[in-house]
Amino acid sequence: MRGIPFNIGWKFFLGEPEAPHLTTTNDADWRTVSLPHDWSVELSFDQEKGEACTGYLPGGIAWYRKHFVTDENMAGKKIYLHFDGIYNRASVYCNGKLLRFHPYGYSPFVVDITDFLNPVHEDNVIAVKVDHSRYADSRWYTGSGIYRKVSMHILPKLHIPVWGTFYSTPVVRDDHAIVKGQITVTNASDQDQNFDLIGKIFDPHGNQVASQSITYRIGSNEHDEICMEFTVPYPKRWDIHQPNMYRAEVDIIVGGEVIQREKTSFGIRDFYFDKDKGFFLNGRRTLIKGVCLHHDAGLVGAAVPGDVWRRRLELLKDMGCNAIRTAHNPVSEDFLDLCDEMGFLVQEEFFDEWDNPKDKRKNGEEKFVDYITRGHAEFFREYAKEDLQNTVRRDRNHPCIIQWSIGNEIEWTYPKYNEATGYFGMNASGNYFWTLPPNSKEQIRENIRKIPEDAYDIGKTAKKLADWTRELDTTRPVTANCILPSASYESGYIDALDMVGYSYRRVIYDYGHEHYPDKPIMGTENVGQWHEWKAVLEREFVAGTFIWTGIDHLGEASVQKPWPRKSSNVGLIDLAGFPKPAFHMFKSLWSDEPHIHMVTQQLEKSLYELRDGDLQEKEEGAWQRRLWFWHDVNHHWNYRAGEQIVVEVYSNCDEVSLYLNDSLVGTRYLHEFEDRIYKWLVPFQPGELKAVGKKDGKTVQTAIYTVGSIHGIALQTDKDSVKADLDSVVHVTAQFVDEQGFAITNQEERIDFEVDGPCRILGVDNGSPDSVEDYQKNHVTTHLGRCLMILQGTAPGTITIRARNIRTNVVSNECQVKVIPSSVDLCP
Known part of the structure; x- marks a missing residue:
């Protein structure tokens, strides 16, 4: 995170002590913590004090305090604190004065503390109240506290502000690239200022490759945006898993002295989405092999060290994943730095709620909202523009970001449009998950036309959010994750977007492309099953997919099972970062290298039955409608003698041979299995079960064994x-x-x-x-x-x-x- 780290030596108190914001308060007995800090994950899972939606971990109200001395370097300067994320409803005080209330738990914000500091050599106190008493205010685990980093920025009165640079690459060719720099300069003094602005570009090896200088005059108490342009010869493109990063340095020079040097990392790449051909990166059609990720990481909660994310992203990279959707909120600056460094594409999402709240206990069934489940909707209209634009300003230099998403499944909170599709209501027919809209496009349009406007309209709100995004960045498309696109095409929602994301709506890919051919389409939330990827492969116009989810997240614990439970169990990787069976299926789909993985199950507990001498699905074709949860399988070879055991192998090998104690059980071929799951029925014998696969002249194998007791x-x-x-x-x-x-x-x-x-x-x-x-x-x-x-x-x-x-x-x-x-x- 950029700036001077401001993370060590904070004092923490869970509760509401007397006068916690005042400098005279004695905090010697408060606990000392380092940031990032998430207090909820430190507590016990509790069915009474917590709720399933947020993983049965309690919330509460807490205070943080940090002492620091005004040093000589701060005299006559502008002093800012950058908070990257506080969950939530944060109040920030400096020396007893309330400077800022910031309700949204995911957006960064900057506080100017200059005028509230004590004189040089005197002590100051920053106090932060965090009010997460509404501990069930989200559909997933949020964490509680200052769970992202904080930094200080000490700047001259004439300065480039925090997030004051933006570099884009409007022209990228093999022999050169044009880098456009938009530099904001603020003059916080009472006098006009003359200065030189000198910009330099450095390649991934640290060599200077371009420069430009500008002489400028700025009025007192004004800020201007200054444009610079650089020609970079023979650029090294930023690409998937080839993350070439450039660095821009801009100096403000007054009277021959450098008073500020602002460094910004960026990448040179070009991309676009084509309505008929999909996604192109650096001139190459590229399938987006993406996963959705929430912001927690299991046992560390929402306060995630960089190495924890690195381990998880390396696993996803090994699986063949190349893209992350930040469901359903902005992520930390550090996370995006990692994605830049490792070469992941990113769709950054802003909001899960707009004007109206979601029922945190009943996903998609907006029935009830009480005090503890009231989320950000009550603050949305006042703070949405600032939250969104702070995020864009902070993140628009990251080459990893290829899309801004303004919302997730927002249609559920504007239910008046949903019945227009014919899926819902008294005359409903069909299932929105698997069938085409019962009503025609024309019927849907007419039904929506008859609906009276409310004070808050989905199309108008979408347009506001999209416009606010484009005010700051037009180099990336604006999209959203639409759960009912057949309604959203006609409500004005999708009109505000540059492209549309479908949430679990692969069944209408063709419908959307036929009836609304000018909008590029991709899956932005899909179940982790082969049939979802198959639908992408069969349609050139679909840019790719984001699987729900890449890694298990805390919360949504009522899905599938009641307490005791802390998560929904839908990820390809579990809460501790161990791959699950679906991980291996998607590695066999997304990785070019030969891969093989084996699991087992008793026949009666499996998906199959023996029919016509072969294993067949108990429900024919059921694989085409499997949802989030992988079917029950075992990772061992310990059964009763002679018991009929189904052996499943997930592999991209053209053929797999199965051996039991070195005796060949049989050789099968991938083309035999529509569901891409190799399978055999094997009478159990103790020993070694081994699968050997062949692909492109290479051989891979895996084995499981009958094991004894713990040794x-x-x-x-x-x-x-x-x-x-x-x-x-x-x-x-x-x-x-x-x-x-x-x-x-x-x-x-x-x-x-x-x-x-x-x-x-x-x-x-x-x-x-x-x-x-x-x-x-x-x-x-x-x-x-x-x-x-x-x-x-x-x-x-x-x-x-x-x-x-x-x-x-x-x-x-x-x-x-x-x-x-x-x-x-x-x-x-």
């Missing part, structure tokens, strides 16, 4: 050194193994971690949506025989890690991790 714990770390800073962590995995060293996935026991050295345990988890054990402990019951611990180094030294199962007295191998110094200390 050991295999402990592993994802790195052997870690920095002592806020973003550097080590992931420690523990897996039960038997006497042969084979992973045990069908026996669960508690694992206790024993950790020595300069570190902090951020938490433990097993990845299961049904586990409601506290995160903030050093022990956890396994799921699939494994679990995860995340550690953060606090000072230079060596961390020693072991794991133990107390019941069996089994002890793991020992791992050591070196903690190396960092430029950012964890302690004040």
Whole structure:
């Protein structure tokens, strides 16, 4: 995050102490924390104090305070604090004065504290009240607190403000690129100012490749936008997983002295969406292989260290994913930096609610809103423009961003339009998920025409949001995730968009392209099943898809099962970052490298039955309508002798041979399976079950084994050194193994971690949506025989890690991790 880090040495109090905003308040007994900080994830899952929608974790009201001294460098300067995200309803005080109320939990904001600081060498106090007493105000887990970073900006009175630069690349060719710079300059003094503006462009290797200088005069207390243009020879394009990043530097020079140097990273690339041919990046048609992600990361909640996101994004990259949709809100600046660095495309979304609230307990069934479930809708009309435009200003230099999404499934909150489609109401016919609109385009249009306008109209609000976006950026299309596009095409909603995203509406891809041919289309929320991707492959005009979801998120815990449960279990990767079966299906679809993965299930519990000598679906063609939840499968080879076991293999290999104890069971071919799941029926015998696949002359294989009782714990770390800073962590995995060293996935026991050295345990988890054990402990019951611990180094030294199962007295191998110094200390 840009600016001077302002994250260490905050004081925290959960509750409402006396006069917490005043400088005279004694906060010595308050807890000391570093930012980012999420207090909800530190608490216990609680069916009484929490709600399913936000993962049964409580909210509340809390205060943060930070002391700092006005130093000589601040004298005569403008001082700003940049908060990247506070959830939510934040009130910011400086030395007892209320400076800002900021209700939206996901948008960044900047506070000018210049006029409220004490004289040089005197102490100041920043106090922040966070009111998350409405702890069920979202349809997913939000976190509570200053859960993103804070930075300070010390600027001269003549300055480029925070988010004051914007670089775009209107011309990109092999031999040169034109880089356009829009530089905002503010003169906060009472005198006109003459200055030179010198801009330089540096390539990914740090070589200067272009420059421009401008002499300018600006009036007192004014701000101007100054345009610069650079020609970059033979540009290295930013591309998917080839993230070439350039750097722009702009100096403000007064009287021969550089008074400010503003550095901005950006990428050179060109892209467009074609209504008939899909998405093109750098002149190449590219399928968007995307996933939706919420902003939490399991045991760390919403306060996510950079290395946690890096591990998760690396897994998605390995799967073949190339795009992220930030469902359903702006993400952190650090997250977008990672996407720039790793070469992911991003659709950044602004809002889940507009004028009207959603029922947080009943997705898509807007029935009831009470105090604790009142979300951002009550603040939307007053704050939406600022929230949206702050996000665009902060993020528009990120080359990863290819779309701005103004809203998610907003149609549910304007229900008067929905019956016009014929899907709902007394005469409803068909299911909106799987059937074409019962009413014709003309009928829908006429039905909508007859509906009286309300004070808040979906089309008018969409136009406002789209216009506010385009005021700041016209280089990316404005889109939205539409759950009922057949209505939104006629309500004015889609008229405001440059392209349209379909939410679970693959059945009307052809309908939309035929009846509304001028709007590019893509799937922006789709279930993690083969049939969704198949629909994209069969239609050149569909740019791609975003699967719901890439990784399990906390909240939506009432989906599929009641308490005890903390998440919805619809991701391709679980809460602890372990891949699930659907991950392997999509790796077989999205990766060019040969891939193979095997699971098993008893015949009677499977999707299949034996018919005509082969395994067939119990419900013929059911694979074409499977939804979010992957069917129940096992990861082991432990059954009763002779029991009929279905073996499933997910693979992109042209052929797969299955062996049981080195005897060939059979060879099958991918073209035999419409659902792209290889399958055999095998009478169980103990031993080794092995699948061998062949593709493009390459051979890959996987095996599972009949395992015995717990004999050991295999402990592993994802790195052997870690920095002592806020973003550097080590992931420690523990897996039960038997006497042969084979992973045990069908026996669960508690694992206790024993950790020595300069570190902090951020938490433990097993990845299961049904586990409601506290995160903030050093022990956890396994799921699939494994679990995860995340550690953060606090000072230079060596961390020693072991794991133990107390019941069996089994002890793991020992791992050591070196903690190396960092430029950012964890302690004040």
